[in-house]
Amino acid sequence: MNAPPATPAVAPAVALQQLSYTWPRATAPCLLIEDFVLAAGERVFLHGPSGSGKTTLLSLIGGVLDPQAGSVSVHGQVLGPLRGGRRDRFRADHIGFVFQLFNLIPYLSARDNILLPCRFSAARRARVAGAGTTPAAEVARLAARLDLDGALLERPAAELSVGQQQRVAAARALIGRPPLVIADEPTSALDADRQRGFLDLLLAECSAAAAALLFVSHDARLAERFDRRVALAEINRAGGVQR
Numbered sequence: 001m002n003a004p005p006a007t008p009a010v011a012p013a014v015a016l017q018q019l020s021y022t023w024p025r026a027t028a029p030c031l032l033i034e035d036f037v038l039a040a041g042e043r044v045f046l047h048g049p050s051g052s053g054k055t056t057l058l059s060l061i062g063g064v065l066d067p068q069a070g071s072v073s074v075h076g077q078v079l080g081p082l083r084g085g086r087r088d089r090f091r092a093d094h095i096g097f098v099f100q101l102f103n104l105i106p107y108l109s110a111r112d113n114i115l116l117p118c119r120f121s122a123a124r125r126a127r128v129a130g131a132g133t134t135p136a137a138e139v140a141r142l143a144a145r146l147d148l149d150g151a152l153l154e155r156p157a158a159e160l161s162v163g164q165q166q167r168v169a170a171a172r173a174l175i176g177r178p179p180l181v182i183a184d185e186p187t188s189a190l191d192a193d194r195q196r197g198f199l200d201l202l203l204a205e206c207s208a209a210a211a212a213l214l215f216v217s218h219d220a221r222l223a224e225r226f227d228r229r230v231a232l233a234e235i236n237r238a239g240g241v242q243r
């Protein structure tokens, strides 16, 4: 009998192994994680008390920080050996971030902020083209879904309200459909209606792109919309909140 055809293995969106991270000058590690996997396309709600290391973990997954030991892989690529420009390109191609403090470029218009990942990433441009559309049309579509009107798109990011900046940051993360979206408290500056609309869009865009979503929030009411809820303390042996 012939052997069944091999199914191609899909690399997890994120795999952490034997990870250890200690901040400079800290006396104890912030994170000790033996094993954590975020499957491709999986949507996880990550929570934990303030100061427990959630943002630190997202920075390690984004390759902004390097662990002292262990490894971080994103879609099968171990980040450690990627350095400088290669790491920046990998991040731009594969990861959409919505940061707690947005990190928009203040003097660029909202539109140019949203377009930035397409400038940096040929993979994002290719995915936009592959969907039969253009970056400009994607900006218009995402802005409409996020209730950002045309005049607002032309204003410098520095002149936008905090809630508007948060929505611009979301559109920037999602444009060009990265296979991993990382969101750090992305709804904290939004009112209840906009929170719902924002989460609807984030989940719909991730489903359409089969993207994995790692979503950090203190708002436990949002957890039910995710495939899995993870308390950082469940996976982090370093455990304590550092004050």
Ligand SMILES: Nc1ncnc2c1ncn2[C@@H]1O[C@H](COP(=O)(O)OP(=O)(O)OP(=O)(O)O)[C@@H](O)[C@H]1O
Binding pocket: 023, 024, 030, 048, 049, 050, 051, 052, 053, 054, 055, 056, 057, 241, 242, 243
């Ligand atoms: N740049 C830094 N330098 C040194 N220590 C840091 C730095 N950033 C964070 N820490 C420390 O790491 C620990 C975890 O911080 P982190 O921001 O990851 O927590 P968090 O769970 O995201 O908190 P919050 O919910 O308040 O955003 C804290 O003790 C914090 O003081």
